[in-house]
Amino acid sequence: MAATLHDVARIAGVSIKTVSNVINDYPHVKPDTRARVQTAIEELGYQPNLSARSLRSGLTGAITLALPELSLSYFAELADAVIRAAERAGKVVLIEQTNGDRARELEVLTSPRLKMTDGLIFSPLGMGMDDVARLEVPYPLVLLGERIFDGPADHVTMRNVEAARAATEFLIERGRKRIVVIGAHEDEVIGSAGLRLRGYMQALDAAGLEFDPALIGYTTLWHRSNGATSMRALLAMGVEFDAVFGLNDTLALGAMRAIQEAGLRVPDDVAVIGFDDLDEAQYSLPSLTTVNPGRDEIAETAVATLLQRIGDRDGAIGDARQILARYEIVERESTPPL
Amino acid sequence: MAATLHDVARIAGVSIKTVSNVINDYPHVKPDTRARVQTAIEELGYQPNLSARSLRSGLTGAITLALPELSLSYFAELADAVIRAAERAGKVVLIEQTNGDRARELEVLTSPRLKMTDGLIFSPLGMGMDDVARLEVPYPLVLLGERIFDGPADHVTMRNVEAARAATEFLIERGRKRIVVIGAHEDEVIGSAGLRLRGYMQALDAAGLEFDPALIGYTTLWHRSNGATSMRALLAMGVEFDAVFGLNDTLALGAMRAIQEAGLRVPDDVAVIGFDDLDEAQYSLPSLTTVNPGRDEIAETAVATLLQRIGDRDGAIGDARQILARYEIVERESTPPL
DNA sequence: ATAGTCGGATACAACGTTGTAGAGTGACGG
DNA sequence: CCGTCACTCTACAACGTTGTATCCGACTAT
Numbered sequence A, B: 001m002a003a004t005l006h007d008v009a010r011i012a013g014v015s016i017k018t019v020s021n022v023i024n025d026y027p028h029v030k031p032d033t034r035a036r037v038q039t040a041i042e043e044l045g046y047q048p049n050l051s052a053r054s055l056r057s058g059l060t061g062a063i064t065l066a067l068p069e070l071s072l073s074y075f076a077e078l079a080d081a082v083i084r085a086a087e088r089a090g091k092v093v094l095i096e097q098t099n100g101d102r103a104r105e106l107e108v109l110t111s112p113r114l115k116m117t118d119g120l121i122f123s124p125l126g127m128g129m130d131d132v133a134r135l136e137v138p139y140p141l142v143l144l145g146e147r148i149f150d151g152p153a154d155h156v157t158m159r160n161v162e163a164a165r166a167a168t169e170f171l172i173e174r175g176r177k178r179i180v181v182i183g184a185h186e187d188e189v190i191g192s193a194g195l196r197l198r199g200y201m202q203a204l205d206a207a208g209l210e211f212d213p214a215l216i217g218y219t220t221l222w223h224r225s226n227g228a229t230s231m232r233a234l235l236a237m238g239v240e241f242d243a244v245f246g247l248n249d250t251l252a253l254g255a256m257r258a259i260q261e262a263g264l265r266v267p268d269d270v271a272v273i274g275f276d277d278l279d280e281a282q283y284s285l286p287s288l289t290t291v292n293p294g295r296d297e298i299a300e301t302a303v304a305t306l307l308q309r310i311g312d313r314d315g316a317i318g319d320a321r322q323i324l325a326r327y328e329i330v331e332r333e334s335t336p337p338l
Numbered sequence C: 001a002t003a004g005t006c007g008g009a010t011a012c013a014a015c016g017t018t019g020t021a022g023a024g025t026g027a028c029g030g
Numbered sequence D: 001c002c003g004t005c006a007c008t009c010t011a012c013a014a015c016g017t018t019g020t021a022t023c024c025g026a027c028t029a030t
Helices: A005-012 A016-023 A031-044 A050-057 A073-088 A102-110 A112-116 A129-135 A160-173 A192-207 A224-236 A249-261 A295-311 B005-012 B016-023 B031-044 B050-057 B073-088 B102-110 B112-116 B129-135 B160-173 B192-207 B224-236 B249-261 B295-311
Strands: A062-067 A092-097 A120-122 A141-144 A154-158 A179-184 A216-218 A243-246 A271-273 A290-292 A322-325 A328-330 B062-067 B092-097 B120-122 B141-144 B154-158 B179-184 B216-218 B243-246 B271-273 B290-292 B322-325 B328-330
Touching: A005 A016, A005 A031, A016 A031, A050 B050, A050 B112, A062 A073, A062 A112, A062 A295, A073 A092, A073 A249, A073 A295, A073 B073, A073 B092, A092 B073, A102 A112, A102 A120, A102 A129, A112 B050, A120 A295, A141 A295, A154 A160, A154 A295, A160 A179, A160 A192, A160 A243, A160 A271, A160 A290, A160 A328, A179 A192, A179 A224, A179 A249, A216 A224, A224 A249, A243 A249, A249 A271, A295 A322, B005 B016, B005 B031, B016 B031, B062 B073, B062 B112, B062 B295, B073 B092, B073 B249, B073 B295, B102 B112, B102 B120, B102 B129, B120 B295, B141 B295, B154 B160, B154 B295, B160 B179, B160 B192, B160 B243, B160 B271, B160 B290, B160 B328, B179 B192, B179 B224, B179 B249, B216 B224, B224 B249, B243 B249, B249 B271, B295 B322
Parallel strands: A062 A092, A062 A120, A120 A141, A141 A154, A154 A322, A179 A216, A179 A243, A243 A271, B062 B092, B062 B120, B120 B141, B141 B154, B154 B322, B179 B216, B179 B243, B243 B271
Antiparallel strands: A092 B092, A290 A328, B290 B328
16 A cells, blocks of 8 residues: 555654654655655655644645636636636645535535535635524635625625726727617516616716616626627617626626627617626637636735645734736727728 | 634543544444533534544545636636536546646646645646656546546547537538538647537538648637637638538637628528537527537536545545536527528 | 753654454343 | 434544654773
């Protein structure tokens, strides 16, 4: 079987603790002894048993990332970024999918499987304000996304309102006046949809444009098909518009397809802007202007914050923090100046 | 801190082993005792320490999935499927990204981090035939993808040649005769590109169509931009063609964009077929006909095979197996009958 | 010369769990 | 009435690692 400290110690003619000391770079080991131990380690191909180490130290070196599902590009790209950030810190990432299902999300929060890792980066979708208390968990937790405000945990997120306002203003500056929104959620306030819609309204307000409820397309989910369906419905109702703000890129791309199907031209007849800066937004026809919400920064910060909490066992850091990433408009072909 | 067996045992007035027996459903425990222990467990909110359990049992209940990168949709959807399959079996998945880089792939194979899990599902991209020996690893390993034939490990993959042949025949049956291939790799034989190109040639052969090297578009990577660039190059050379076979969906979608940019119509002037059945293939304009290579089946089988190997410590199962998934053509708008 | 310090190494216990061996109890058959 | 057996439970060791206490020798300061 796999070699242990005992095997190495026997071959090197030292105690197991000395081998352990060599491995952990404990300073007081004679160079000569160290060399002998190193040789033995290589000879046996010794690799430490991480379970034993975890048992001793109480830490595993892994973190959990819980998100709705990887087949949604936004979350796939988020996971990519989180894994890279974790790797830079020498940590490894375990992924749980919740499907955005509230029950499953609550289950993940208390799952024994979490004990396999040192902390959780959690992007909830189904949970609401009523579940805030469930976030009082006995392990380090960092939240992503928008569902929970003022929870008991650190929260890393994007400037939804400001960024959505900037996106809307971007369209207005380019001469668009009747801007459809695709992806709103009925009566939602605290989720991404609610916040982005608020940014939209702020921009209209600031520009002195009137808000027209007929321009708002509601969807339950944010898949491409929802964007297309919602757009088709608006087209069928004969609403007049000269621009579309997809509350995420996937919706925007779906809407763009529906617009083109209907014989309208993007961007000549209708300008389109999205939100998320997915990889695919560069390759649509026309390429999609969008908001880069700072995904890499979010991932990096979430990992750093979580690791801080993990390292901080006596609560020296203090209360839950809210951290907001920088956003940026990425201009492409779908929104030329008129 | 977290409760242990000792705490539960003390409260319930039994030995720790009895508590352990209750938890592991050992049959010979008096109902009365069992109930008392259960109560104590709930009272303390006891959850077993998985590190300790792992140390004892030698198993962690987690598996590693190593793949190029999650921001490639194909791999994101593969990861999604693997995680679901693992979850059904009560296992959890840790993800390593290799970026398709050979050095990084070899590193992953020997990383100590692997010891945090019971086995590896590995989708290599950079490794070649010369590295086959590196796959002789002292832990359960299941390979995905095409780079390695006849390796020392179980291999779950798709019927690349047959499926590519079927895709090509699908175009031929619909009256197309000059079929461009996008995404070929120079001189490659064993990779997905080489195999799919072989299927293409077989189909031409069977239909009595001549192979024209001018119709083959080479790319190094399989991103959307590569598909677009390669297609633009062929268009610039003035090659005549009436169909495009993208060796994956991403390439096909990129190529489709380039075709439309050039003023040609899909599918009227050019039919397009892809490979992978990504989610997004349904939502392009026109929607993309493609090959579903059996991704769910591959994920399910890979997990099942790996778990078998993990459970089979005395090598009762025997030699490495090759398992091929069923494929299927998914017909959409990009390939109407002429 | 002696106490104190430092470098270099070791023995032992402990992390929390489960397998093994075995002890105690009662029922049952001969 | 005793041996056997099934049931119920316990004590102990072990998984492989690292922290703590400790030991020995050599060097420094007084």
